[in-house]
Amino acid sequence: MYIGEFILWLSSAIKPETRKKLKKDYSDNSMKLSEVAKDYTTESVSHNPRPIGPYYAYNDRYLEIRGGMLENFRGIITWISLAIFFIPYSSGDLGLNILLKLYHHERGNVASGIFAIIFFLIIFLVSTYLCIRYFRYVCRLELFTLRHIRVRFNRVTRQVYVQRPKYCGGIAVFKWEHIMPANFGETGSDMGGTNVVNLFTFHPYKTGFPVAQSVGVGKNTYNPQDYKDEWEFIRRYMEDGPKNLPKPRLSTHLPMPFHGVEGHISPMIHLAKNNPSVIMILMLIPVFLILLPFYTMGYFISECLCWQPRWPKVIRQAGIPGKPLPKETTLSDYPPEVQKAILDNSQEWGVIDDETGELIDYGQFKRPKKKASRKRKTKATKQAEKPIKENSED
Template structure:
């Protein structure tokens, strides 16, 4: 789940030695950041949509702060599924296989066959123990990949506090870590001068850029915000929802349908469906779409189970004490 954030952090914090061969691209990127940093200054005050929408992306909202989800929550389960043979082997071998075979080394008898152990039996026991230690070593080596979606906080949360006029990003250290930025320094992936947007079904991502020229930080930062958005119209509507919340308050907005914090299984069923949702909307109940859904439904079910297991192997998002106090403050800190 956090692979894209991890990759983005590595890219944005790369040294000159690490980007050898890409110096030209990085120079172009730096020029673009300077351009957008100047062009879109003050975009927080400019309306971009007449119909603000929570776009199924809000965890919590009150008069002081609003918590918003990030984009790649549905992209989880693949690591757990890919490492499942290794994980099962790590558990099954020491519980069901190795204890009974190990007794051969101490008794010299194969209890199941009622005979004395042969040289081949000893070799087999040692070989199985060796296989298990290799699996342990492989798991240790691949643990950083496992942490991308298991044994880590369940979600990345972006908190917008309209009283302190700051945004607070809560995420694992390897994915960028906790950060605090001024609301006025945010540049969103919308164009305030172009409000002609369509409702054509396609996957969109609302990106928030925090350019170091504006934030004063050592590196740029990027946040991929919101649920998988279904059109650029919905993208603009979500940004307008956030913008109005920060500039005008929750009274100017429709009440959001907040996302539950508990990992209900039915929400994991929606994760694989999000990849087919736009195709289905384009041709609902057509023979081709029905056939496609029937063909991929076993894979979707496997993905849903892996997605839910991944959530269960994570813990709820925890805000450190200082960040929690500041991000929930009802006045400037």
């Protein structure tokens, strides 16, 4: 479920040592100045604004929509996690049953019983350690975490709030004017037929944050016009208000068995429409009868084993007269080691001048070097500054 967000945040906050171990080179995500400097909130891209959703809140102050890039695959990691969790559970249960039988003298061969207890105890301890030490980083992508990523657009404060787990970047606050639709741009190229959600990006050229942050909202779709229609709905809401817009149907935060059906059945319908052959239909029958219930049940279990947290108080009250404005996310909001990693990865996000084709220095590439140069200067002038201080004291 959070694989996309985790990979994006890992690539933005990966440490240099980890980058070397993974043999991951620095990528080139440079964009043209005309693309990043443009204000996308003022230009209409559709004559048919539609709230595709799912939406969780909609009023005069804010609207809230579900985020997440791979919600349609939710349930796969859940089943894998439950299968792995079954190893320590079953080994512990078998060992305990044998111990109770020996205690109640219900088992004749004591030596074989003790050997079995030791064997199952070793499996239990080793599998439990591996789950706690390593596999928890995998299972938390769908279990024992936030039930959904939520994105709130507040038209009073003109801010965008993104609620994510801490290992995916945590809660972030951006200015509305800094948002950039990523599924369609100035060139007119659309991500048709890709079955992805509506992607929005906050580029460092606008935000001042060293790296770009992205968030996906709404449902997966094969229709490129859906991206524009829903973006237009959000844009008009933020710019003009909800007066002349269709009111979206609100979804519940609670787990529901049917939540996972649509995300898995839409690709099947798309395949059937584009390949209306007998072979394709015969292939989809076992998928519909076996895999669809399998994925849907995994989706429901994942929802049940997650929780829906509240927004921080400052975000809940944002836009109410007399209440403070939430602070925009900055580099100082993260721990020192994460700050260093983010600054190291800032060099990936460049801006190219449209006319010269050269990179524009907008303060993102020289931050680490400036800090280092100040340190070198301090060491070099330490002896020279000392006698000056002594003379001034005299």
